[in-house]
Amino acid sequence: MEWNKRDAPAPSAVLKVRALRWWIALYLLSAIGVAFQRTLLSTENNFLIFRAAFDHLIAGRDLYAAYPATHADFFKYSPTFALLFAPFALLPLVPGYVLWAVVCATAVCSGIALLLPARPAAIALAIAWLAVVGDMQRAQSNALCAGLMLLGWAAMERGRQWPAATAIIAGGFIKLFPVAGLAGAIFHRRKVRFGIIVLAVIALGLALPLLVVSWDSLGAQYLSWRAIEAHDAAPLTRYGTGGADLYAGLMGQFRVWFGVQWPFWPTQLAGLALLLAPLLRGPAVWTTRFRTNFLASILVFSVLFNHQAESPSYSIAMIGVAVWFATSERVWWRTALMALCLVVVNLASTDLLPRALYQAYYVKYLLKTIPLIPLWIVMQGELFGLIRNGSDSERAESDQGDLPATQVLA
Numbered sequence: 001m002e003w004n005k006r007d008a009p010a011p012s013a014v015l016k017v018r019a020l021r022w023w024i025a026l027y028l029l030s031a032i033g034v035a036f037q038r039t040l041l042s043t044e045n046n047f048l049i050f051r052a053a054f055d056h057l058i059a060g061r062d063l064y065a066a067y068p069a070t071h072a073d074f075f076k077y078s079p080t081f082a083l084l085f086a087p088f089a090l091l092p093l094v095p096g097y098v099l100w101a102v103v104c105a106t107a108v109c110s111g112i113a114l115l116l117p118a119r120p121a122a123i124a125l126a127i128a129w130l131a132v133v134g135d136m137q138r139a140q141s142n143a144l145c146a147g148l149m150l151l152g153w154a155a156m157e158r159g160r161q162w163p164a165a166t167a168i169i170a171g172g173f174i175k176l177f178p179v180a181g182l183a184g185a186i187f188h189r190r191k192v193r194f195g196i197i198v199l200a201v202i203a204l205g206l207a208l209p210l211l212v213v214s215w216d217s218l219g220a221q222y223l224s225w226r227a228i229e230a231h232d233a234a235p236l237t238r239y240g241t242g243g244a245d246l247y248a249g250l251m252g253q254f255r256v257w258f259g260v261q262w263p264f265w266p267t268q269l270a271g272l273a274l275l276l277a278p279l280l281r282g283p284a285v286w287t288t289r290f291r292t293n294f295l296a297s298i299l300v301f302s303v304l305f306n307h308q309a310e311s312p313s314y315s316i317a318m319i320g321v322a323v324w325f326a327t328s329e330r331v332w333w334r335t336a337l338m339a340l341c342l343v344v345v346n347l348a349s350t351d352l353l354p355r356a357l358y359q360a361y362y363v364k365y366l367l368k369t370i371p372l373i374p375l376w377i378v379m380q381g382e383l384f385g386l387i388r389n390g391s392d393s394e395r396a397e398s399d400q401g402d403l404p405a406t407q408v409l410a
Helices: 011-041 045-059 079-084 086-090 093-115 118-137 142-157 161-172 177-187 191-211 215-232 249-258 265-281 288-304 311-326 332-349 355-363 372-383 392-398
Strands: none
Touching: 011 093, 011 118, 045 079, 045 086, 045 093, 079 191, 079 215, 086 093, 093 118, 093 142, 093 311, 118 142, 118 311, 118 332, 142 161, 142 177, 142 288, 142 311, 161 177, 161 191, 177 191, 177 288, 191 215, 249 265, 249 288, 265 288, 265 372, 288 311, 288 372, 311 332, 311 372, 332 355, 332 372
């Protein structure tokens, strides 16, 4: 077949795709480097918890009991997650951690690359990189859950309901917040069919551990899981200790700054109402940018209104910040808000901030949360139509010539 120059992508499109591929490569190399760092040079307790959970599941032991001889703290995820961790638990420690970190990084990269055109995808990956690396260093599942939400949202945008439901519910079996991604169904047709698919996926996920345990054993695991979750829902007092301990979003701010002791749920209910209220504007404003930025807002909301948000959990919010900024109209104050989040949420959590200042101010006053508050207010202001954020036609023009995501990931 004769090559037609008109079929070739524009040079600018090639550069955008090349930049995106370089960022994906950096994520994968970072995952491998982190895995070696946290196995050969140190030990990461979270990974030991996850590995042990699979062994406890197939042995019929209580997943949610204390096992101080093996690891500190408790396993707090579903029995389904304990089973799905099998590929990482059955491998030796180093390759198991490598595979886990690569899966987490791949979920974020694939989700962003499938959701956004090449140029904004590269920008988003650049902004989120440090947060994702920090999450992988703790062997946490936050980046994976956010990536599964992005993948599920991208599948919904393409009308692929089974992959969408599977990705989002899979994240829900790790942590609860990814189920918020199901809100994206409101933008698309065949909602009843999607609801039936979601229920089927949930049922299959709940029953999946029956492949290796009995009905009675699985029932006991779910009762024990419910008990430990109820304990975690109790009022919290352990703020300001640093490391991976609780920052608790807005609820932590209220307690540390103002000394209030009211229950969590009124704040969370008010936040949920504010999150969903822009949807009342109706389908006329549900453009591509609106839908994408609504997802970004969900990701930030999942940290701001989570009373159990630990320091690594803020990677979820930073992925939301990255998606929002990459798809937004460029003005100086948006750049300033993004940069403030990058410095305070990410860089200040590293050794760049002297330990004395870190303990005396950053951790004590839970400063990690503060820059996310005005940024989320701006996000919601844009979704309400109170703050201008370009138009879909401007976005299409700026991204003209980008190759499809399938070619980017090829």
